[in-house]
Amino acid sequence: MNRRGIIKGLAIVLLLLVIVYIGVAAIPDKQLEQLWTSEQGEIIEIAIAIGMIGFGALLILIIVFDLPAGNNRISNPSHGVVEAAGAGAKKESRPGVAVTPAWEPPPVPLKTPSIEQIVGAANAAAELISNSRNAVITMKVITGHAQHIGEREEQQDAYGFSSLDDEEAIERHGVLAVLADGMGGYAMGKEAGQLAVQTMLNEYIAKSAEESIPRALEQSLHLANQAVYEMALSHELEWSVGTTLIATVIHQGELYWISAGDSRIYLFRSGVLMPLTRDHIYANRLREYVLAGNLTLEEAESHPERHLLTSYLGIPRITEIDANQEPLHLLTGDLVILCSDGLYDDLSDKLLEEASCLYPPLAAAFILQHVLAGQRPYQDNATIAILACV
Known part of the structure; x- marks a missing residue:
């Protein structure tokens, strides 16, 4: 699975947890008591909350800090930077291809030798x-x-x-x-x-x-x-x-x-x-x-x-x-x-x-x-x- 797929999967799981949490909170107390005891209800709510926090934190880490999430060197093609026909040529209607190496490059010095x-x-x-x-x-x-x-x-x-x-x-x-x-x-x-x-x-x-x-x-x-x-x-x-x-x-x-x-x-x-x-x-x-x-x-x-x-x-x-x-x-x-x-x-x-x-x-x-x-x-x-x- 590539990085985009993992991010998408985490986002879906997080969304489902949010929906479940909201749904549980919206159920009247009388109906909840028919399903489980108050202690069980609290445990379930805590488990869902922990899951939301965990998946949310993992998603943020991958997106913000660019952590590796698979063996894919390619990022979103819509973000590519390819100049295939020179500065004066017309841009292609299709997006360019963006390639993401598996390493994190060091800061580039302002002046490099020719x-x-x-x-x-x-x-x-x-x-x-x-x-x-x-x-x-x-x-x-x-x-x-x-x-x-x-x-x-x-x-x-x-x-x-x-x-x-x-x-x-x-x-x-x-x-x-x-x-x-x-x-x-x-x-x-x-x-x-x-x-x-x-x-x-x-x-x-x-x-x-x-x-x-x-x-x-x-x-x-x-x-x-x-x-x-x-x-x-x-x-x-x-x-x-x-x-x-x-x-x-x-x-x-x-x-x-x-x-x-x-x-x-x-x-x-x-x-x-x-x-x-x-x-x-x-x-x-x-x-x-x-x-x-x-x-x-x-x-x-x-x-x-x-x-x-x-x-x-x-x-x-x-x-x-x-x-x-x-x-x-x-x-x-x-x-x-x-x-x-x-x-x-x-x-x-x-x-x-x-x-x-x-x-x-x-x-x-x-x-x-x-x-x-x-x-x-x-x-x-x-x-x-x-x-x-x-």
């Missing part, structure tokens, strides 16, 4: 290490991955890698890793994630030698989006199917990436975990309102829709994508990490420092086991993919 600043800082650090560029010739990539269904009924995360055995293909287009997180609570979340990953892999490895990696990634992502959207249309589920998608390419010691949604990509270097992507959530728009003076920081941080997705695959056209045009220079020992939202809240410098000492497949399993050891009652699907530069 992709260019992230790449610039990482490249500047790489240049400080002598012979870093000479190491590119011998740098290899070893992958690792781990996945768990969590407390969900279905595994809706998907991932994949391009071939690591084809030296010619690696020389031509590098090593590609893709991860998708199907939108739980909507139809075909599992199918959407798998289709997005497979389409992304197929389209990217078919790129021509003349096509740049950033261009090939962007084109492949749009084709993956088209495939998911057409699948939804074929099942008469338009606006009801979706998935996040992130992808990275390591080519000749350089990293490129692309992102739509709230799955994340990190670079772990020299004991520091660095996020390369930002979550595409409504909190970003709220931050802009704060900077413009149209909203206070307190209002932005407490906004009930701050965690809704504003970009994902499965809509007619994606307008919000994160991607780097200039490559990020990698160093031997770097870890590139892709993960879904069921895992990344537990990542830390200390955890990655321990994991980096392990062979990549074991490192991925080690990180996942650390996450599962937390035994969250509403643990989401958790997936991690690692690309280690050796």
Whole structure:
């Protein structure tokens, strides 16, 4: 049962208790004495009152404090925030799709670094290490991955890698890793994630030698989006199917990436975990309102829709994508990490420092086991993919 269903059920039970309480209070005392003694009547009234208070308090807690009430990542579609056709386009007559992750995002800082600043800082650090560029010739990539269904009924995360055995293909287009997180609570979340990953892999490895990696990634992502959207249309589920998608390419010691949604990509270097992507959530728009003076920081941080997705695959056209045009220079020992939202809240410098000492497949399993050891009652699907530069 999803969150809306539980709220609706609690409201119905509360309403019935109120009706029963009013009905009992309206019965004349003489008729009540024919049914039960005065002591029994008082016990019944107290029990009904306690039930009303209990169900009412639980309903208020779920609504006001946004407590998890099931395995649904989707909130009311009428509250969605999707810009599928740009700022100047006409609004669709149907409501947008609102996606609610299973985690509660921290307050969003007013100023976050741009992709260019992230790449610039990482490249500047790489240049400080002598012979870093000479190491590119011998740098290899070893992958690792781990996945768990969590407390969900279905595994809706998907991932994949391009071939690591084809030296010619690696020389031509590098090593590609893709991860998708199907939108739980909507139809075909599992199918959407798998289709997005497979389409992304197929389209990217078919790129021509003349096509740049950033261009090939962007084109492949749009084709993956088209495939998911057409699948939804074929099942008469338009606006009801979706998935996040992130992808990275390591080519000749350089990293490129692309992102739509709230799955994340990190670079772990020299004991520091660095996020390369930002979550595409409504909190970003709220931050802009704060900077413009149209909203206070307190209002932005407490906004009930701050965690809704504003970009994902499965809509007619994606307008919000994160991607780097200039490559990020990698160093031997770097870890590139892709993960879904069921895992990344537990990542830390200390955890990655321990994991980096392990062979990549074991490192991925080690990180996942650390996450599962937390035994969250509403643990989401958790997936991690690692690309280690050796």
